[in-house]
Amino acid sequence: KQEVTQIPAALSVPEGENLVLNCSFTDSAIYNLQWFRQDPGKGLTSLLLIQSSQREQTSGRLNASLDKSSGRSTLYIAASQPGDSATYLCAVRPFNFNKFYFGSGTKLNVKP
């Protein structure tokens, strides 16, 4: 069974700092990996989707990378802002499966 781990569970940084969130998974046979953002009391908003054949995806200040061989993905946030404060979750879809396995998330606080 695929296991997804996100470390750290919480992170607090000053505004303007560049930061990296980590996601690791145990089985490298994945179809894709998706990063989500969740604000308190809200649903999950899709940020980036990386297919297994891709190494990275970029959207604005966000860049997600994927290294299947090591079972790792990182979400890089450039020039962080207080509005980036939220919980960030990664989800892995194994190859030939339609299930997504979620990490427990990293709660980010960007201080003004």
Next chain:
Amino acid sequence: DAGVIQSPRHEVTEMGQEVTLRCKPISGHDYLFWYRQTMMRGLELLIYFNNNVPIDDSGMPEDRFSAKMPNASFSTLKIQPSEPRDSAVYFCASRVGPSGQGDSGELFFGEGSRLTVL
């Protein structure tokens, strides 16, 4: 597109009562997923459908839980009878299936239904 729509957003009920949660997936999406989120267990997949057919319900915790998808635009998750330990946020998500252009597989979530069972 309106996105995945769930109702009710909040539900407070007493133990033993029946609870029905509703979901309208994004039009054209072939897959529908029901998740439950708690602080202790995070996001758990309960059941998912493909073209209105339940494919995997191994995550449904007990027989008290049931889910249906009578058509491509509507699904329900029912709990009968409800118990305090069912208190959680229930999410519905959908995604498009494989097509001639491949399978992007991007998953879209609704805003969730927060259930409190007293």
